[in-house]
Amino acid sequence: MAASTRTTGRTELSSRYDPTGLEGPLYEGWVEAGLFHVPAADARRPYVIVIPPPNVTSVLHMGHGLNNTIQDVLIRRRRMQGFDALWIPGTDHAGIATQNVVERQLGEEGLTRFDLGRDAFVARVWDWVREYGDQIITQLRVIGCSCDWERTRFTLDEGLSRAVREVFVRLYEKDLIYRGRYIINWCPRCGTALSNEEAEHRDHQGTLYRIRYPLADAPEEAVEVATTRPETMLGDTGLAVHPDDERYRDLVGREAILPLVGRALPIVADGYVDPAFGSGVVKVTPAHDPNDFEIGQRHGLEPLDVMTDEATMNEAVPEPYRGLDRLEARARVVADLEAQGHLIRVEEHAHSVGRCYRCDTIVEPRLSEQWFVRMKPLAAPALAAYQAGELRFHPARYGKIYQNWMENIRDWVISRQLWWGHRIPVWYCRADGCGEVVVSRDDPDACPACGGALERDTDVLDTWFSSWLWPFSTLGWPEETEDLEAFYPTDTLVTAPEILFFWVARMAMAGYEFMGRLPFTDVLLNGTVRDHLGRRMSKSLGNGIDPIEVVELYGADAMRFTLVRGAPLGTDLQLNNEDLEEAFRPGRNFANKMWNAARLALPHLHSEPGLDPEDGAVSRALADRWIRSRLATVGVQVDAAFEEFRLHEAAEACHAFVWGDFCDWYLELAKRRLGEDASGRTEAAATLSLVMRGWLSLLHPIMPFITEAIAGRLPGAEAGTLVTGPWPSFPADWRDEEAEAAIEALREMVGAVRALRAEYRVDPGTPLAIRLGAASDALARALAEEKESALRLAGISSIGPLEDDADTPGAHAVLRSGGELFIPLEGVIDLKRERDRIAEEVRRTSDLLRRTEGKLSNEGFLGGAPAEVVDREREKRDSLLEQRARLEEKLHALRGSP
RNA sequence: GGGCGAAUAGCUCAGCCUGGUUCAGAGCGCCUGCCUUACAAGCAGGAGGUCGGGGGUUCGAAUCCCUCUUCGCCCACCA
Numbered sequence: 019m020a021a022s023t024r025t026t027g028r029t030e031l032s033s034r035y036d037p038t039g040l041e042g043p044l045y046e047g048w049v050e051a052g053l054f055h056v057p058a059a060d061a062r063r064p065y066v067i068v069i070p071p072p073n074v075t076s077v078l079h080m081g082h083g084l085n086n087t088i089q090d091v092l093i094r095r096r097r098m099q100g101f102d103a104l105w106i107p108g109t110d111h112a113g114i115a116t117q118n119v120v121e122r123q124l125g126e127e128g129l130t131r132f133d134l135g136r137d138a139f140v141a142r143v144w145d146w147v148r149e150y151g152d153q154i155i156t157q158l159r160v161i162g163c164s165c166d167w168e169r170t171r172f173t174l175d176e177g178l179s180r181a182v183r184e185v186f187v188r189l190y191e192k193d194l195i196y197r198g199r200y201i202i203n204w205c206p207r208c209g210t211a212l213s214n215e216e217a218e219h220r221d222h223q224g225t226l227y228r229i230r231y232p233l234a235d236a237p238e239e240a241v242e243v244a245t246t247r248p249e250t251m252l253g254d255t256g257l258a259v260h261p262d263d264e265r266y267r268d269l270v271g272r273e274a275i276l277p278l279v280g281r282a283l284p285i286v287a288d289g290y291v292d293p294a295f296g297s298g299v300v301k302v303t304p305a306h307d308p309n310d311f312e313i314g315q316r317h318g319l320e321p322l323d324v325m326t327d328e329a330t331m332n333e334a335v336p337e338p339y340r341g342l343d344r345l346e347a348r349a350r351v352v353a354d355l356e357a358q359g360h361l362i363r364v365e366e367h368a369h370s371v372g373r374c375y376r377c378d379t380i381v382e383p384r385l386s387e388q389w390f391v392r393m394k395p396l397a398a399p400a401l402a403a404y405q406a407g408e409l410r411f412h413p414a415r416y417g418k419i420y421q422n423w424m425e426n427i428r429d430w431v432i433s434r435q436l437w438w439g440h441r442i443p444v445w446y447c448r449a450d451g452c453g454e455v456v457v458s459r460d461d462p463d464a465c466p467a468c469g470g471a472l473e474r475d476t477d478v479l480d481t482w483f484s485s486w487l488w489p490f491s492t493l494g495w496p497e498e499t500e501d502l503e504a505f506y507p508t509d510t511l512v513t514a515p516e517i518l519f520f521w522v523a524r525m526a527m528a529g530y531e532f533m534g535r536l537p538f539t540d541v542l543l544n545g546t547v548r549d550h551l552g553r554r555m556s557k558s559l560g561n562g563i564d565p566i567e568v569v570e571l572y573g574a575d576a577m578r579f580t581l582v583r584g585a586p587l588g589t590d591l592q593l594n595n596e597d598l599e600e601a602f603r604p605g606r607n608f609a610n611k612m613w614n615a616a617r618l619a620l621p622h623l624h625s626e627p628g629l630d631p632e633d634g635a636v637s638r639a640l641a642d643r644w645i646r647s648r649l650a651t652v653g654v655q656v657d658a659a660f661e662e663f664r665l666h667e668a669a670e671a672c673h674a675f676v677w678g679d680f681c682d683w684y685l686e687l688a689k690r691r692l693g694e695d696a697s698g699r700t701e702a703a704a705t706l707s708l709v710m711r712g713w714l715s716l717l718h719p720i721m722p723f724i725t726e727a728i729a730g731r732l733p734g735a736e737a738g739t740l741v742t743g744p745w746p747s748f749p750a751d752w753r754d755e756e757a758e759a760a761i762e763a764l765r766e767m768v769g770a771v772r773a774l775r776a777e778y779r780v781d782p783g784t785p786l787a788i789r790l791g792a793a794s795d796a797l798a799r800a801l802a803e804e805k806e807s808a809l810r811l812a813g814i815s816s817i818g819p820l821e822d823d824a825d826t827p828g829a830h831a832v833l834r835s836g837g838e839l840f841i842p843l844e845g846v847i848d849l850k851r852e853r854d855r856i857a858e859e860v861r862r863t864s865d866l867l868r869r870t871e872g873k874l875s876n877e878g879f880l881g882g883a884p885a886e887v888v889d890r891e892r893e894k895r896d897s898l899l900e901q902r903a904r905l906e907e908k909l910h911a912l913r914g915s916p
Numbered sequence: 917g918g919g920c921g922a923a924u925a926g927c928u929c930a931g932c933c934u935g936g937u938u939c940a941g942a943g944c945g946c947c948u949g950c951c952u953u954a955c956a957a958g959c960a961g962g963a964g965g966u967c968g969g970g971g972g973u974u975c976g977a978a979u980c981c982c983u984c985u986u987c988g989c990c991c992a993c994c995a
C-alpha cells in the first residue's frame with residue numbers, strides 16, 4: 019500500500035486510493051501465471067468471445083474502452099464460474115485505412131505509392147505494421163482485458179490468409195463469386211470500388227438543374243429533364259419517360275439531341291420513371307447511375323463512361339471538358355448550357371449523397387468490372403436462424419434491423435483497387451485466344467489450358483472479406499484443428515451497431531456456409547460514447563478521451579466502473595471530455611471507498627491469529643446475520659443481471675450494497691465488536707472477512723485490480739486469486755427477514771434522531787438523551803444487541819422510557835416500524851415549529867391514508883386485485899392509522915402546552 | 917419514402933417488457949451542518965419531478981394502447 023502525505027499534514031498510509039503502480043504488476047502476474055490462456059485440450063466447458071479486431075492503425079479510444087470492458091466483464095465472470103473462458107484477441111489489417119496511413123507518410127517524403135511500386139509499398143506497410151501494429155493490443159492490457167494473448171491474430175497472418183483464399187475458391191466453385199460490370203460506388207480519392215455499406219449516405223442541400231433537350235426531328239421543340247449531376251449528361255445515351263404518361267406518348271421512339279455534345283438520344287418508355295417527379299422525363303446515363311444502367315440494359319442503350327479513376331472527365335467527352343475535375347466540369351457544363359439557352363432553371367434540392375466511409379470523399383456511382391459475392395443464398399440460413407430464435411440480439415430491436423437487411427440483401431462487391439490486403443487468387447491467361455481464368459488455392463505457374471503465361475488479378479479483397487471469417491479463421495480453419503473442435507461456435511459477440519451489416523451479419527452467413535452453424539448465439543450491441551454536448555467522440559472534432567490517460571489519472575477500475583455503470587445495454591454514454599475528473603468521478607470515488615473500507619477492516623482481521631472466514635457463516639450476531647442476508651440478496655440480483663447482460667444493473671447493485679449497506683452500516687456496527695477486548699470479536703472479524711470476499715468477488719469482473727489487491731490481503735487468501743474464482747453463490751438460508759427488519763428499524767430510529775437534530779440545529783457534538791416508547795419487536799431486538807452502536811451513530815447519551823412528558827419541550831417522531839421517539843430539547847425547541855412540523859406529518863400521513871382507503875373502499879379493487887395486494891393495502895392502512903393517531907396525540911399535547 | 921429509438925429532479929440516466937411495495941430512484945450538481953481517528957474522493961441532514969402534450973384501456977398507468985410534438989439513429993436506386 020502506498021504511503022503518502024494526507025492533506026492534514028499527518029503522514030500515514032494514504033487515505034486516497036492510488037492505483038499507480040498497483041495495476042500493472044497485478045496484470046503481469048496474471049499473464050505470467052497463464053490465467054488467461056486456455057489450451058484446447060483442457061477445455062471442458064468453453065465460453066468464447068472473439069474480439070472485434072480493431073484496425074491495426076488504431077489507437078485506443080473510449081469506444082474501444084467501453085466495448086472491450088464489456089467483453090472483459092463477461093469473460094471474467096465466466097472464468098470465475100469455472101468455464102474455460104477464452105477471449106481471442108487480434109487486429110484487422112484494415113485495407114484502405116492502413117494504406118492511407120502509409121501513403122500519407124510517403125506523401126511527407128514527397129513520394130506516392132507508385133514511386134515505390136507494389137512490392138516495395140506493401141513491404142513498407144508491413145514495416146509500419148510491425149513497428150506500430152501492436153499499439154492497441156498493448157493498450158488493451160492497460161485497461162485490464164483478459165485476452166488469451168498467446169492466440170493473438172492478425173487478419174493478414176499466414177493462417178488467416180489461407181482461410182481467405184480457401185473461401186474465395188470455394189465460393190467461386192459454387193458460383194457464389196462472379197465477376198461482372200455493374201455500377202458500383204467508386205471513391206476517386208482512394209481509387210477503389212466500395213461496397214454499398216462503405217458508402218455512407220447523408221442528406222445534402224444540393225441543386226437540381228432543369229435542362230432542355232431539343233428533339234432531333236423538331237429542333238424548335240424540346241423536352242425538359244432534371245439532374246443533380248449535370249456533368250454526367252455528357253455520358254447520356256438516351257431519355258426515358260413512363261409508358262403510361264399521356265404527355266409524352268408520341269415522343270417514344272423518337273430522338274433528342276444532347277446539348278453541348280450533339281449526340282442523338284433515343285427516347286424510350288420505361289416503368290421506372292416517375293411521371294410526377296420533375297418533368298417526367300429522365301436522362302439516361304447508364305455508366306453513372308444504377309437505375310440508368312438497368313434502363314439501358316432493358317432498352318439497349320450503351321453505357322458511356324465519361325470519367326477517369328480520379329473522377330476527372332475523360333476522352334469520351336468534348337474537348338473543352340476533358341481533364342476537368344467532376345465539379346469543375348459541372349460548373350463549366352452549367353455555364354455553357356446557360357450560354358446556349360439550354361438551362362431552364364436551377365433550384366435547391368435536398369437529396370442524399372454517398373461518401374467514402376474512410377475519407378469522406380463524395381463517391382461516384384460508376385460502371386466498373388469487379389468481383390461480387392452472391393449473397394441471397396448465403397443469407398437464407400442466417401436469416402432463418404434468427405427467425406428460429408437461435409441468434410439473439412441485445413437489445414432485441416436490433417434483430418429487426420438485421421432481418422430487414424438480410425431480407426433485402428444485395429450482392430457484395432469484394433474487389434478493391436488497393437495494394438494492401440489479400441490479393442485476389444485469380445489468374446488470367448495472356449495467350450491470344452485462350453481466355454482461361456484460373457482460380458486457385460495454390461499459385462499456378464502456367465495456364466492449365468494452353469500452357470501460356472498467366473497474369474494475376476491486380477486487385478485485393480475487401481477487408482471485411484477476412485473479418486467475416488474471424489470466429490473460425492482465428493481457430494485454425496480451414497485445418498480441422500483441436501481449437502476449432504473445442505471452441506467453435508463462440509458464445510457472445512460484443513460490438514457496435516455501426517458494423518451490424520459490415521461484420522455481424524456477414525459472420526453469421528460465413529458461419530453457416532463454412533462451419534454449418536452460427537458463429538455465436540448472443541450479440542450485444544453497445545452504445546456510442548459521446549461528449550458532454552452529445553456529439554460522437556471523433557478524431558476530427560478533437561473531443562475524444564484517451565482511456566490510457568484516464569487509467570493514469572484514476573485507474574482502470576475507475577474507468578471500467580464508470581463505463582459499465584453509465585451505459586445500460588445499447589444506450590449511448592455521455593462523458594465530459596473537458597473535465598475528466600467529473601466524467602470518471604463515480605468510479606474513482608467508489609474505488610476510493612472500497613480502499614478505505616479495506617484500510618479499516620484489514621488490521622482487525624490480521625490481529626486475529628488463525629482467523630477462519632468460514633466461521634463468519636455461522637455467527638448469530640444480529641449485524642452479521644443482517645449483512646449476510648443483504649449479501650445473499652445482492653448476489654442473486656447481480657447474478658440475474660449478468661445473465662441477462664444488464665451489466666449496469668450489476669454495477670449499480672454492487673455499488674448500493676458496498677456503499678449503502680456494507681460501509682455505511684455494517685462497518686459502523688462492526689466497530690463495536692472489533693474493539694480490542696470486545697466479546698464476539700472473532701465472529702465479527704470472520705464475518706467481515708467472509709462478506710468482503712463475497713462482494714469483492716461480485717465486483718471483480720468489473721473492477722479486477724482493486725478487488726484483487728484487497729482480496730489478496732484478506733486472511734487465508736495468500737495463495738488465491740479472484741481471477742479464477744470461484745464465483746460466489748451464497749446459501750439461501752442466509753436470507754434472514756428477522757435480522758433485516760431489526761436493522762432496518764435501527765436505521766430508521768437513528769435516521770429519525772439525526773433528522774430532528776438537523777431540524778433543530780443541535781450541534782453534532784451535543785449528546786441527546788432520548789426517550790423511546792412502544793418500540794416494535796424489530797427495534798427492541800436491534801437495541802438489545804446494538805444499543806451501543808445506535809447511541810454512537812445517532813449521537814445519543816441515553817435511551818430512556820417514554821413518560822407522560824407533555825410539559826417537557828422537545829421533538830417527537832413516530833416510527834414506521836413501530837415506536838415513538840421523543841427528544842427533550844429544553845431551550846432549543848421552538849414550539850410553534852414543532853407543532854407545524856407534526857401537523858405537516860399528520861397531513862402527509864392523511865394523504866397516504868386517503869389513497870389507501872380510496873382503494874380499499876373501491877369494490878373493483880377488492881374484487882380485481884390479487885389477494886396479497888389487497889392484504890398489503892390493509893396492513894398499510896392499519897399502520898398509517900396508528901401513526902396518525904400517535905401524531906395527532908402529540909399535536910394535541912403540544913397545543914395544550916404553553 | 918420505410919423502420920427504429922428517445923423524451924422522468926439543474927445535468928447524465930435507471931425504473932417501463934411482467935400495471936398495484938408509505939407520496940418515483942441513483943450519480944453528479946445545489947443548500948445547511950460537520951475534518952465524528954476507514955474514507956472531505958468523506959459523513960449527516962435537506963431542497964428539487966403535474967414521469968413531453970392529449971386521449972384511451974383498467975378498480976388502479978411513469979409502466980399497456982392510440983395520437984400529437986420535439987430530438988436522434990438506421991435503411992432506401994426520387995432523376
